[in-house]
Structure formats: structure tokens, C-alpha cells
Amino acid sequence: MLDWSSEEWRPVPGQEGFYDVSSLGNVRTWILSGKYRTMRKVPKLMKPQKRPDGYWMIRLKEGEAWLIQHLVFEAFIGERAEGLHVRHLDGDQDNNHKDNLALGTPTENAWDKARDGTLPVGVKVHNAKLDDDKVREIRALLETMQGKDIAEIYGVSPGLIYQIKAGKIWRHVT
Template sequence: MEEWRWIEGYEGLYQISDQGRLRSYKPSRKRPHTPHFLQSRPDHKGYLIAFLYKDGKFRSRKIHRLVAETFVPRTDLTLHVNHIDGVKTNNGSANLEWVTQAENSKLAWEMGLIKPPPRRSGKGALTPELLSAMRGLFARGATRKDIALAYGFSIRTVQDALKGELAEMV
């Protein structure tokens, strides 16, 4: 059975269900004395949003955040909401969990929802051979940007390597 709870900060005005449906207790011209369901629509990233009205102001709220904040317990206020099945419109509380930003990105990448993270130039990624090749390209007129794109490094990393400031990495 669908469970309804008041939305924090909007008590007496709006309720959210554990299935991600939203209803308003604000009187309207058509329904002055009965609660009515509010429509949600996708935002530019595909998450469902609704506009809540209070004290003369509208505020856009993501449905999955409202459900998670109301039905899914969390201990850390810095956590992000993850859709377990990866479907941005499936906002049932059973499909939502609190994760760190890093976990959220990793899960999205593993499910193919986002592109893999860019290659990082971490310690050991620059070999003496690679550094020599980069210097050779630069000597022949290649720009730092061209070299960075060709080898998957940031322009700053290429710049530091060419100056010899990354000698400890090779």
C-alpha cells in the first residue's frame, strides 16, 4: 500500500508518497476542498521535478530527492541520491539509496549512464619514453594542447613535463 508523508518545510501543503507521487492540499479553483495530484515533468537531465509554492514563491524540487529525504534514512548530509536501477524516473523509495558523490559517479559509469572518467596522469603514468616523445613533438612545433589531446593528459601536466617539473613521475 502506498504510504504518504508530509514534505519537510511544506507540512499542511504537500505530501509525497513512497512511490514518488506528489499531492497538494492547497486549495485550487477547480478543487477548493480536496487534495489533488501534482504533475511532475523531466528537467534537462531527465530527473522528474515539480514546483512547490509557499510564502509567495515557487521552488523547483526533484522528486527523487523529496522521496529519499522523506523515506530513506541517512546519516550524512553530504550524501547524494542514487537510483539503484539507473532509471531516473523510477522514484520509488525501494529504488533509492544514499551514496557518496564518488560512489554515485562510479555506479553511473558502471551502468553506462555516463562516460568513463578521463585518463589521469597520476604517478607513474609518464614513462621516460613517453616524455621523450612529447618533447620531440613539442620541438617539431606541436602545441601543448595538441600533445595533451594526443596522450590524454591535461595541458598543465604536459606543460609541467616539458619544463622538467615532473621528473619524479618518470
């Protein structure tokens, strides 16, 4: 059970004195803004932005973007090992509570997303070039045309057409 009753603040690692992150995933700044980095007497809560993939991020100095889950993990749990992902244990990308985060392999993270229904498929993939109707058209065309010709028509790779034909991707479209 997550403890929402108290919010603990810690400095953002590497940004001590400038930014703090809370155990709930809030971020605040001590910088008043401006070229000379004037400091505030009372910190100001920062407003995060939601990325197209659903994860929350914040811009720190010079506009550098950071995922909130990474800041919370590093401040409250420890350093992230290279190649590992910070996972949301409950599958909720909005829940950046320190007790909801854990390190895992990219495979574990993908399994979590599949289990929780948050793995983007089809048109939910942010850079998808096809939609459900186009996939149905491609499947119909595969009866009479070669994959490379279909790929040229739709502006995708022949490999993508093969994956559709083999049922490796867009399986959810019937």
C-alpha cells in the same frame, strides 16, 4: 523486489499540510493556489518536469524546484547527510520508488552511473562545447599545432585540449 501494489503518502518534510509525496515518487498539493493559500478538500496530483540531466523535479511554493528522489528519500528514509547523493539503485532515473533509493558518496554515484550506462559522456554532457567530429579534427590538428592555438579556434580551454590529447576525456571517439 519493489512493491508497486500500494502507494503510501507522507507529508513533504518542511511542507507539512501543503504537499505530500508518495512511496512511488508522486507529489500532490493541498494548496488551491492564490495569494491567501486557500486549501483544497481533496489534494491534486502535481505534474513533475524532467530536467535536461534526466532527473525528475517538481516546483513547490514560490516556484522552488525540488528533485523527486530527494523528497521521497527524506519523507520515507530520513534526512540526507550533507555531501551525499541520493542514488537510484537500479540506475533508472524514472524509478523514484522508496526502495530504489539510497545515500552514497558522489564517487559511488558516479560508479553507479558508469556501471548502468547513464554517465553522460561526450555530446551527452549537457554543456558540451564539442562533438565527435570536432574532437577528431582537434586530434588531427594536434599533429601540427599547439594546444593553446587549437583551444582558441574551438573556444575551449587549453586544458581541455590537453585532456583530449592525453586520452582523459572523449576516449570513446576514435
